[in-house]
Amino acid sequence: MKLQQLRYLCETANQKLNLSKAAQRLHTSQPAISKQILQLEAELGIPLFVRNGKRITQVTQPGHTIIEIARKMLQEAENIKKAAQEYTHEGGGKLTIATTHTQARYALPPVIKQFTALHPKVRLTLRQGSPTQISALVTSGEADIAIATEAIEHFHELIMLPCYQWNRCVVVPPDHPLLSAKKLTLESISQYPIITYDFAFTGRSKINQAFEYRNLTPNVVLTAIDSDVIKTYVELGLGVGILAKMAYDPLRDQNLRAVDASHLFEPSMTRIGISRNSYIQEFIFDFIEMFAPHLNKATVQAKL
Numbered sequence: 077m078k079l080q081q082l083r084y085l086c087e088t089a090n091q092k093l094n095l096s097k098a099a100q101r102l103h104t105s106q107p108a109i110s111k112q113i114l115q116l117e118a119e120l121g122i123p124l125f126v127r128n129g130k131r132i133t134q135v136t137q138p139g140h141t142i143i144e145i146a147r148k149m150l151q152e153a154e155n156i157k158k159a160a161q162e163y164t165h166e167g168g169g170k171l172t173i174a175t176t177h178t179q180a181r182y183a184l185p186p187v188i189k190q191f192t193a194l195h196p197k198v199r200l201t202l203r204q205g206s207p208t209q210i211s212a213l214v215t216s217g218e219a220d221i222a223i224a225t226e227a228i229e230h231f232h233e234l235i236m237l238p239c240y241q242w243n244r245c246v247v248v249p250p251d252h253p254l255l256s257a258k259k260l261t262l263e264s265i266s267q268y269p270i271i272t273y274d275f276a277f278t279g280r281s282k283i284n285q286a287f288e289y290r291n292l293t294p295n296v297v298l299t300a301i302d303s304d305v306i307k308t309y310v311e312l313g314l315g316v317g318i319l320a321k322m323a324y325d326p327l328r329d330q331n332l333r334a335v336d337a338s339h340l341f342e343p344s345m346t347r348i349g350i351s352r353n354s355y356i357q358e359f360i361f362d363f364i365e366m367f368a369p370h371l372n373k374a375t376v377q378a379k380l
Contacts, residue, residue, distance in 0.1 A: 079153055081116040082146040084109045085124065089143050090216060093125070093132045151353045154217055158355045168197035169357055174210030174219035175202065177302045179346065182322045184223070187366045195359045206274075206301065214351050220360055222349035223367070234349035235379050239368035241345050243338035244283070245324055247310050247317040250333050254316065260335050262290050269297040269315030271306050283318055286341045307332060356380070 084102065088109065091097040095106045102109070110130070117124050124139035125132045135143065161169050175184065180202055192200065203210065203219055211231040213219035222234065225242075246265060248254050257264055272283060287294050297315050300306050303323035310317040311331050324334040348364060348371070350356065361373040 077116065077119060078112075079150065081112045082150055084112045085116060086143060086146050086150060088113065088125075088132070089135060093134070095132065148353060151217055151351065154355075156355075158357055161357070168199075169359060170199045170201065171221075171357075171360060171363060172201040172203060172213075172219040173221055173223060173363075174213040175204060175223040176207060176210065176225075177204055177304075178320050178323055179223050180204055181303065182320070183346070184367075187363070190366050191359075191363050194362060198359050211349055214349055217351070217354075220350075220354070221364070223346065224349070225344045225346050231349065233352060235352055237348040237350065237364065237368070237371055237376065237379060239346045239348055239371070241343040242320055242322060243343045244318055244341050245321045245334040246337050247307060247319060247324055247329070247332045247334050249311065249313060249331070252316070252333070254335060255333055260337060260340065262287055262292055262340055265316060265318070265337075265340075266292045266294050268295075270294050270318060271298045271300070271309050271315045272296060272318040273303075273306070274299045274301050282342045282344055350376075350380070352380070 084098070084104075087098040087102055088095060091101065095109055099106045099109055113124065120142070122138045123136050124142060126134045126136055158169075173184075184202075188200065192198075203213060205213070207222075207224040210219065210222045210224055211234060214222045215231055215233045223239075246254065246260060254260065254264060254268070266287065275281070275284075283294075298306075298309055300309075303319050306317045306319050307323075307329060309315070317332075318337065321334075321336070321338070324332070326334070348367065356376070361376060364371050364376055365373070
C-alpha cells in the first residue's frame with residue numbers, strides 16, 4: 077500500500093468518480109490512476125468501486141470506509157511535512173486561507189498587512205469561493221483555514237472558532253426617498269427592488285428570515301457574491317442594496333449613502349474553520365489571534 081495509491085483513491089472520490097478530472101488534478105494520466113486503484117484493490121482483496129466495463133459507477137460499502145480512513149492518513153502525512161517545516165524552514169512556510177469576497181476585501185487586509193510584517197517568509201495564498209466551497213477546501217487539505225459566515229457550521233470535520241458579530245446596512249443613491257424616512261423599516265425597504273447577496277453568501281439567510289417573520293415578500297431583482305457588484309448596480313439605480321456594514325466605505329462609495337439596518341436583522345457571526353485533524357503551525361496561531369484577539373493559542377488548542 078502506497079500513499080500515492082491512497083491519494084489517487086481519494087481524489088477519484090473527490091471528483092465524483094470522474095477519472096479524467098482526478099488525473100488532471102493530480103497531474104497524471106487516467107490509465108495511471110486506474111492501474112494504481114486496481115493494484116490497491118488486489119492488495120486489500122476487496123473492490124472499492126463498482127464498475128460498468130472500464131467505467132467506475134459508484135463506491136462500494138467497504139470503499140466508503142477505506143476512503144474515509146485514507147483521507148485521515150493523507151492528512152497525517154501532510155501534518156508530518158508541516159511539523160518538519162517548522163524546524164527545517166524556520167520562520168517560513170505557507171498559509172492558505174479560504175474565504176469569501178467580503179472577508180477578503182474588507183475584513184482581512186489590515187490583518188494580512190500585520191501578519192506579513194511579522195512573518196515575511198511565510199507565503200500567503202487567498203482562495204475565494206462560497207462558504208460551502210471554502211469549507212470543502214479545508215476538509216480536503218487544500219487550505220489551512222476557512223473564514224466565512226454561512227454554511228461553515230455544517231461541516232462537522234471542522235472546528236468552529238467564533239470571531240466577531242456583524243450586521244447590515246441599506247445602500248441607496250444620494251437622492252433616494254429612504255434617506256428621508258424617519259425610521260428604516262422592512263416594509264419601506266420592500267417597496268423597492270432589492271439587490272443583495274446570493275443565498276449561499278454572507279448572512280443572506282438572516283435577511284430572508286427577517287422578511288418572512290413580517291410576512292413580507294421582498295422583490296429581489298439581482299443577487300451577487302460580491303459586495304462591490306451589489307454597490308455598482310445600486311449606483312445604476314436598479315434597486316436598493318442590502319449588504320454587510322463593513323462593505324460600505326463613505327470615502328470610496330461617494331455615489332452612495334448608507335442607512336444602518338442592524339435593528340432589522342439578526343446579527344451574523346463570522347467564524348474560522350480548522351480541520352480537526354490538521355497540524356497547526358505557530359504562524360497559523362498568530363494569524364488567528366490577529367484576526368480575532370480573543371482566540372489566542374491556548375484557547376484554540378483547547379478547542380482542538
